[in-house]
Amino acid sequence: MSEKQGLTVIVKTVSRAILAVIFLYGFYIILHGHLSPGGGFGGGVVLALGFLSVLLAYGRPTAQKWLNIRVLHSVESSGPLLFLALGLLGLAAGGVFLLNTLGKGRLFDLWSSGFILPLNIIIGVKVGLSLFLAVWALTEWDPEKGDDA
């Protein structure tokens, strides 16, 4: 039973091939959140779908081997703290929470938004990991073992 975890070999192969593209697209949406539709939340959802495709295609034990859940938990929990630290940085520099201390750059460049880009990255990682970990917590219960698992 342990080797038959997850879905068929077709789904496994396709999800393995497409996984990098999913993550690339998620990071693209996060990084260009201030230039085009998208941003931290939308890109984070795409990242979570990448993680979920691993979980669905390969089953929970294999995914547990591949992903270091404890590290993911720590990264997810440190997201708000990083956000707060960036906000306090502005407070220290100019007396206003979330004040932009980075340069504004040229219009329509990737570095044209100051603080919004790092904040979008933090939000994207946080959203992606929390969505994935919520579903991960829901899959913890095994219907065959019942309450004891």
Next chain:
Amino acid sequence: MIIYLLCFALFLIGLYGLITKRDLIKIILASGIMGYAVNLMIVLFGYRRGAVYPILEKGKEAAIMVDPLPQALVLTSIVIELGTTAMLVALAIRLFNKYKTFDITKIRRLRG
């Protein structure tokens, strides 16, 4: 006006499912449909015919834009709805754990 009425019809479809269905999963899906209807209506409040999306891009003329405020609010609403759905699913899992069924007519007695 007709689009708002259609949103309300979608909301009523969700309410119908919420009231009449016996399966817990279908009830959760129906509550999701109700949420989608409300979100769609709020986004449509900011819609203007012939307007562009509210983002400036290179080489794009400034023109009449749709209202971005409802979109930002709906983003928050979607997140809250996601949390609600996750909690409902967790409760459904716990109920299935106890009763081995999703049929709400069979989930009647409190068992320890």
